Amino acid sequence: MSNKFSRRGVLKSGAIAGSGLLLPTYLRAESHSGFTNAPTGSEVVFGFNVPQTGPYSEEGLDELRAFQLAVEHLNGEGDGGMLNTFSSKALDGAGILGKKVTFVTGDTQTKSDVARASAQSMIQKDGAVMITGGSSSGVAVAVQGLCQEAGVIFMAALTHSNDTTGKDRKANGFRHFFNAYMSGAALAPVLGSAYGTERRAYHLTADYTWGWTQEESIAASTEALGWQTVEKVRTPVGAGDFSSYIAPVLNSGADVLILNHYGGDMVNSLSQAVQFGLRDKMVNGKQFEIVVPLYSELMAAGAGSNIQGVYGSMNWNWQLQDAGTQAFVKSFGEKYGRPPSNAAHTSYVQTLLYADAVTRAGTFNPCGVVEALEDFEFDGMGNGPVLYRGADHQCFKDVLVMKGAENPTNEYDTLEIVETTPRAQVEYEPDHPMFAGGDLGQCNPGA
């Protein structure tokens, strides 16, 4: 044995093998143009990180449909959708900066940990240069933080909490969707004119970040109207049975029930409140009413006839009549045979906005993209004129106040638009108390 492998022989062959291995070696980060996952080939990768299982999976799957449609339109397939109505004409349907758009998908399971693991794999393994998605504000905030550290752009899709662009805002993160404050500001006047200014409200709130900020926002705006807040009760997420929370409402002297719930929770709590006969009651000489501040089509479909006449707010609805909405609804409907949801719209628009910002900046570098998106004004995306405010990376646009349709004609026609609240009415200062304490920091290009 020992004379077969002499020390000198081992050293020699080791050195040769070692230098052979090192020869084709180079530090990949150095060959990059100074930012994480700079696309080198003919393709650029997006990461679509949505809940495909769990309580918000319906929303997640609809977001995924919209993302795929957006990729098709960016690559020049299909009819182009909103690219034709978008006020910025930088995109020509030939990919982005000449690169074909491809994507990877992941399942967040509506859990921050899993969502971050999935986003990490997109960034580290698949070389994604932009991450988007989210159906829960907790997850969106967590992934936004990760993207900031990793040096990629995060285009938040469905997240409604004030914190996403408030306390937890990040330079690499952008939100097109509206937030709880805007819901409150848009809803309050409509509620005031419909139900009067002397009401007593009872809040049932999903016990997490989003629920808290929405409760705070709605309570503040209804109290400004003259309403009283009788009680705020927190309910666990995914409780399923809300009857033990609804029974005390009857004896509390309240005459409005505000449900700060979303997804399956909202379907259950609303249905049970209606079954308890709350809406047939007369309290304080007034008809008892229920309000669901954040609506979605998927929830409305789940709650069925229970939502008839119930007020809520939305970021966008497929029934709008502007050219952008019509183009989007047409191409979504042709591909999937159903109208897009609110969540699908914001996902689609975010993808296009990112692509447009890259094209205008002329680079995929996150800092260039941030610069291009900050204080960007655009139109033709279904919401009228929109501003992407640079101070907190939040979009400002009109907000829709919705009502459950009294006589739905088909399964998608469950909500009707009551009012389009103008942008000026829902605007606020970046350092508004409900949004204070956050710091964008500086854009991080990563490597």
Next chain:
Amino acid sequence: MFGLNQKDTKFLLIVVALTLLTPFLLNPFPTDSAMAQFNAGYPALMQRFAIYGLMAIGFNILFGLTGYLSFGHAAFLGVGSYSAVWMFKLLSMNILPAIILAMIVSGLFALAIGYISLRRSGIYFSILTLAFAEMSYRLAYSVLTPITNGETGLQLNLNDPRILDGAADTSSLPVPGLFGMKMNSTYTLDIGAWSFDFNVGFYVCAVIAILGFYMSLRIFRSPFGMMLRAVKSNQQRMNYTGLNSRPYTLAAFVISGIYAGLAGALLAAMDPLAGAERMQWTASGEVVLMTILGGAGTLMGPVLGAGFIKYCENIFSKINETILHSWFSFLPDSLESVVVWFFARFVGEGWHLTLGVLFMLIVIFLPGGLVEGGQRIASWWKNRGKDEDSSNQPAE
């Protein structure tokens, strides 16, 4: 060597070699090939392999040796993570204080829970631990929000004090490190079409996991380990001989709790965020699955089980219908959509189904887990040359 006999030393060295070569082993396919989908050698996943492997090793000290099935180990993982992130926020971005505090806190936590739960055995013990874990989860989710930041999870902020680090630059969040080595720095080695990632964080986790493995090896071979095995085989008999077994089980419980806390601290060190869902019962169940899947009571089994589950979770869940279409595009259109529809049930959002089916198959056909599968293959390999008769000879 290392106080082990020759066979165990060899075993340990093999484990060390396998761990250190993980970046190569997990990236067997060239980067641009179609099979690259199945590569798992990217830093975040390798770190998770090591961390969950470490947690399963610790769980196995309790479950594999004493037979006490704890359904609440995720609570210790969560407590470890929260302690570590608080250390990052208050003291320093160096991972050492974070790891030490996490081990102390999770140890104390395990002592308290173990002291109460170990008064019962069997299913009652499992339910008690489950109740404690669920309680911790609920507390973290909505009651102790000033400490845990609720559903959003505890994160670093630009304006955290970080006393020992002094005033850092305020434009971006600091990265956890070990005396200047940043956990997220990665050296990428490109050889031909292949590329391999060598990540500082992974090697820190790997070294700690190896130390944990060595500790567990020593415990398995020690008189203490023997005592724990005795608890598993017949606790009543032990009690009748006048021996109080509770200090032993409590010690095992605390040790495995510390392992879980250490794993939690490492999770936070690799990715400075601690979320409440880390403590959910599904997370506790996952550790049980890992241990059983790999082979409870074996040294290597839990690590294999952890790797197997994390691989499924991260790789299968990312295969979507578009990818399936590209794989089966050679088939005629009508057939393709049927085949894609079928496989789509098992990948993407259906990865839980794949895991469930594999788990059932393994539990039914390989009750000893993946380790038993390995042993069967090894013995088949050894005996393949020999003729049938010799193996049928009765033992003397």
